[in-house]
Amino acid sequence: MSAEAQGHATGVEPSGEFGVFVFLVSEGLLFSALILGYLVARLAPGADFAAGSRELSLPLGTLNTAVLLSSSFCIALATIWGSERSRWARLAALATVALGIVFLCIKGYEYFEEAQKGLLPFRDMSDRYPKAEPQHLRLFFDVYLALTGTHALHVISGIGLVGGIALFWRRLARPAHTLKLAALYWHFIDVIWVFLFPLLYLAR
Amino acid sequence: MTIRAALLTYVGLLLLLALTVASTFVPLGAGNSLINLAVAVAKAALIGMVFMHLRRSGLLVSLTVAVLLFWICLMYGLTLNDYFTR
CATH class of the missing domain: 1.20.5 (Single alpha-helices involved in coiled-coils or other helix-helix interfaces)
Structure with a gap:
């Protein structure tokens, strides 16, 4: 099928947008399954997820959410400016990458703090919480690491994608269009965090 | 936008x-x-x-998102009904 004929009479421009959404559906199902694992663990009898959640840093989690929301705003601006062929598009894409790196740094610092407290990774915490049924806290932190770790891997690939487009802007045939498709992925990562943040940090 | x-x-x-x-x-x-x-x-x-841009997306993209929501409902519905009916 020729590129022009693709998406004919479906309301979709032959743009790759549909392909990106199909990919995002598979990604959505991956995270849905992980979050379902979280819910099943949380609903298990005796599981004390509130105790685990209280061990996380709410200020850092909130800050990180704000950083990721700002990065989504940045890449939204980049797509608007890209469609207007403004030179600001590339700068806004670079700012998005910078905010993504800030997000990872804060997340990394949180992991570091939790490791200092003996909560990560995969530690037996019976010495630290002799009375508080540590296996339930352990369960929370295993799920926490799986969810935030998978999300962080997606942020890293998003940084590579958007950063690559910004760096090779002049060599791309349709940079603004490629950026628009990458922006869909970036917004998707943001949506996932929007659900992870209350599940992990606000279950107090 | x-x-x-x-x-x-x-x-x-x-x-x-x-x-x-x-x-x-x-x-x-x-x-x-x-x-x-x-x-x-x-x-x-x-x-x-x-x-x-889902507000202005075509039928195919809306359908794709609807499929995601459908599968999520199925996955969560079938799993969690076990927990809530015990």
């Missing part, structure tokens, strides 16, 4: 974030989880509708 729409969405997202964090300091029991879920859905809808 205009810059104005993007800016309003961004401000809305930050306000929703403030609301959901503030609500954790008010003990409401199961109400806290409900507020958090409602705010998360509202934020996701804002990002999807405005930033991801």
